[in-house]
Amino acid sequence: MIKNCITTSIFDLFKIGPGPSSSHTIGPMKASLDFLAEMNALKPELLTEPLAIRIHLYGSLSATGKGHGTDRAVIAGLLGWTPETCDPVQFSLILKEITNEYTVKVQGHTIKVDTNSIIFEKGKYDSPYANTMVLKLLIQDKVLLQHEYYSVGGGFIYRKGQKISTTSDKTPKYAYSSMKELKAHLQQEQITLGELMLANEVALTGCGKKEIERKIDTILDFMHKAVRRGLKDKRILPGTIKLHRKAPLLYQKAKKLALTSDSFLIFLNAYCLAASEENAAGHIVVTAPTSGASGVIPGITYLLKTHFHYSAAQMREGMLAAAAVGFLVKHNASISGAEMGCMGEIGSASAMAAAMLAYCTTQNINVMESAAEIAIEHHLGMTCDPIGGYVQIPCIERNAMGAVKAYNAFLLATAGDSSLQKISLDSVIKVMKATGKDMSKKYKETSEAGLALSATEC
CATH class of the missing domain: 3.30.1330.90 (D-3-phosphoglycerate dehydrogenase; domain 3)
Structure with a gap:
């Protein structure tokens, strides 16, 4: 064990x-x-x-x-x-x-x-x-x-x-604490990542597979409800900044450009902003893995469902892949902005989304690992410096940027030979933890530096 x-x-x-x-x-x-x-x-x-x-x-x-x-x-x-x-x-x-x-x-x-x-x-x-x-x-x-x-x-x-309210007292069927150990189980048992994750969920929660799948569908439904609400709501966000929502306008622009080759990126940005603006408004969202990053995966999954027409089974597989990466980051570093800066929130969400895209497309654990590693690598050192202490600037747009980075990480991982990737996911998570430890607390969700001081008129 x-x-x-x-x-x-x-x-x-x-x-x-x-x-x-x-x-x-x-x-x-x-x-x-x-x-x-x-x-x-x-x-x-x-x-x-x-x-x-x-x-x-x-x-x-x-x-x-x-x-x-x-x-x-x-x-x-x-x-x-x-x-x-x-x-x-x-x-x-x-x-x-x-x-x-x-x-x-x-x-x-x-x-x-x-x-x-x-x-x-x-x-x-x-x-x-x-x-x-x-x-x-x-x-x-x-x-x-x-x-x-x-x-x-x-x-x-x-x-x-x-x-x-953090961990189960029960033992997972396939115990692991690193990507290396997770991959060893897959090779030794000759099972898929989805099968391993479901078996662990059964052991940890006591629920049957059908119940777990139903609950994953419910989580996705809540994510997508937040996106749909955000695409319609034009009210100014609460707080002293008086920030105007962007998602409804961007969505209308995306529909006008629907036949252009890169329109899906405009749609993706609109979906991520919509869920993140709902979070900023204090409405119901899903932590993915945090509320501050609750626009990345909802935006990606809404795109996969409505544009790429992924099946419910594919969406569940993607959520399990995303969870595997989220578990590793939380266990070996942190998903907290107060501990890691924004790389702990948007960086983690971007890696989870990249893993989801890669695994749904290739069913290859090595490609999935590469996508997640690339996404984290290019969020290293990102500060958490919200203006006024509100989860608005730069948080909302960072959700959209994190999703676009996730998509690009997926493209980079699938375009090349994943066996040639020099940095492992385990290694980059260690770097992430060390970076967060070294980062000044002024840049870790305290609003004492950075962008938080750049717009005092807000």
Whole structure:
């Protein structure tokens, strides 16, 4: 058995929830929901009036939490809302007014929470992760319960001393932690990547193959609903930037140029912008692998479905290939913008999309690996420097650029001999991790440098 093998499910990687940031909205919502359960598990005799809740946000959660909706997310979780089922309209109304107050129910007690319950800590905090939250239940000034949470990208969270909502306790049928080990299974067992991934999903989730396939179809449906909504919605995006949506106009232009040779690229850009603008609006999207990168794979898959007429079976195969690459990046580096910069988000999504395109076309694991490696290689060092802390500039257009890079990586991988590729996927992921570690924190989702300072009038 391979030690520290990947035990993440495809349904952990592709999660449904509200935008604009999986690490700043979905993760914190899950953390506060977990804290709500922990409060309700306390011995009743410990709870005496007056009770209060305090949420301390550190790192990128503090720096860009306002623009990313972290304050709304922690309140939503304390109210018992979940990312998968919350109403995005109601979610957007939380704390719309500074005087808004909410009631948290704990074992018959009512605890009032408002903007004063959330503290954006600007100082340094000794933590192993960039996005840290500390939640406290107080009786007057005495701490009755305290938990430290880490939002590590893509809506995954850890609680200090315990992993939650991240990995399965079960063992995959084919254990691996690198592309080298994954390829060894395929060669030894003489099975396809799709067969291996499905077998692992069965082992990790306990679901049958038909149920897993149905759930993948549901994920794709949510992705494509976001694209379709975004192609129609012309409203200005929320926030102080007052950014106008581009997807509807670009889509109309694409239709007028439908007979030109490169029209599919215009359509692809429109589809990616549409889903990403929906994310920026705080609407329901799918983490792919993060909310900030939730336009790349939805745009690619919408193109494959509506223009190239891929079958449902082909789309599932592509999603499994994308997940395999996403698992490797998450396991051996990070998909978090606060850890890796934008190469962790758009870079990962681009690699996943390139793998999807290559595998659907060739069914060749070596070509798939080359496509993914090329995509990551050409996102190395990309900063995460959102203007105003909003997932808008440069995030929205980067989704379209990431998809185009994915398509080009696919072309480069399929045009040559993949056996001649000098850099392996495992190697480039190691470089990615080292680059993220060396990158200044100013360029990792803090809005303290780069483009974030280039348009102060926004």
